[in-house]
Amino acid sequence: MPQDANAIRSILSLAPVVPVIILDDVAQARPLAEALVAGGLPVLEVTLRTPNALRVMEEMAKVSGAIVGSGTVRNAAHMKSSVDAGCRFMVSPGASPRLLDAAEDVAIPLLPGIGTPTEAMAAAERGYSFLKFFPAEALGGAPVLKAFASPLPDITFCPTGGIDPVKAKTYLALPNVICVGGSWIMPADALASGDFARIEALAREASALKG
Numbered sequence: 001m002p003q004d005a006n007a008i009r010s011i012l013s014l015a016p017v018v019p020v021i022i023l024d025d026v027a028q029a030r031p032l033a034e035a036l037v038a039g040g041l042p043v044l045e046v047t048l049r050t051p052n053a054l055r056v057m058e059e060m061a062k063v064s065g066a067i068v069g070s071g072t073v074r075n076a077a078h079m080k081s082s083v084d085a086g087c088r089f090m091v092s093p094g095a096s097p098r099l100l101d102a103a104e105d106v107a108i109p110l111l112p113g114i115g116t117p118t119e120a121m122a123a124a125e126r127g128y129s130f131l132k133f134f135p136a137e138a139l140g141g142a143p144v145l146k147a148f149a150s151p152l153p154d155i156t157f158c159p160t161g162g163i164d165p166v167k168a169k170t171y172l173a174l175p176n177v178i179c180v181g182g183s184w185i186m187p188a189d190a191l192a193s194g195d196f197a198r199i200e201a202l203a204r205e206a207s208a209l210k211g
């Protein structure tokens, strides 16, 4: 089926920020997910960019309250692995026709990425009303999404790429933004030292962000 708008809306409305997780150390998966959930960010996007990403997803999916999705999804094989790992949603940097074809056969919703009005319109024609705007800051940031709102009022976005807490607040004030994605909640040095208390504190600040 095309994107189940109610399903993806109910996930993306749970918190203002979706942490974008790039993790290879499976042992850190559960404590990281627990810190993020405890800090008020239950929706977790785990990118398929590390060798152990699927095992990380499986571990995170066991954490009470965590809603785990896959990121960097680019083909049907990624979709099958995501479902098998217990994912509840999928995110892609793009929205190629073959990717959208493959998503028709998958039970969990896809949030595809777009960068222009033409791409957003093409995805909307395929039944997608919730889209990722990527790479958000490199493409011009919040002013671009603000400009999308009038001609494309039926399309809602999750901007991702280059966002920090200050920029997040600006995006979240826009009527066509449901949440933002970002990796700033998990600084590399905090992960390296296993400082999950700091990550939980950053998550708590992010969960309190409002437009």
Ligand SMILES: O=C(O)C(=O)C[C@H](O)[C@H](O)COP(=O)(O)O
Residues within 6 Å of the ligand: 020, 047, 049, 071, 072, 073, 091, 092, 093, 134, 160, 161, 162, 163, 181, 182, 183, 184
């Ligand atoms: O892997 C994907 O599918 C992506 O979409 C890339 C992520 O969105 C960025 O890695 C997060 O962006 P930053 O917050 O700038 O780190």
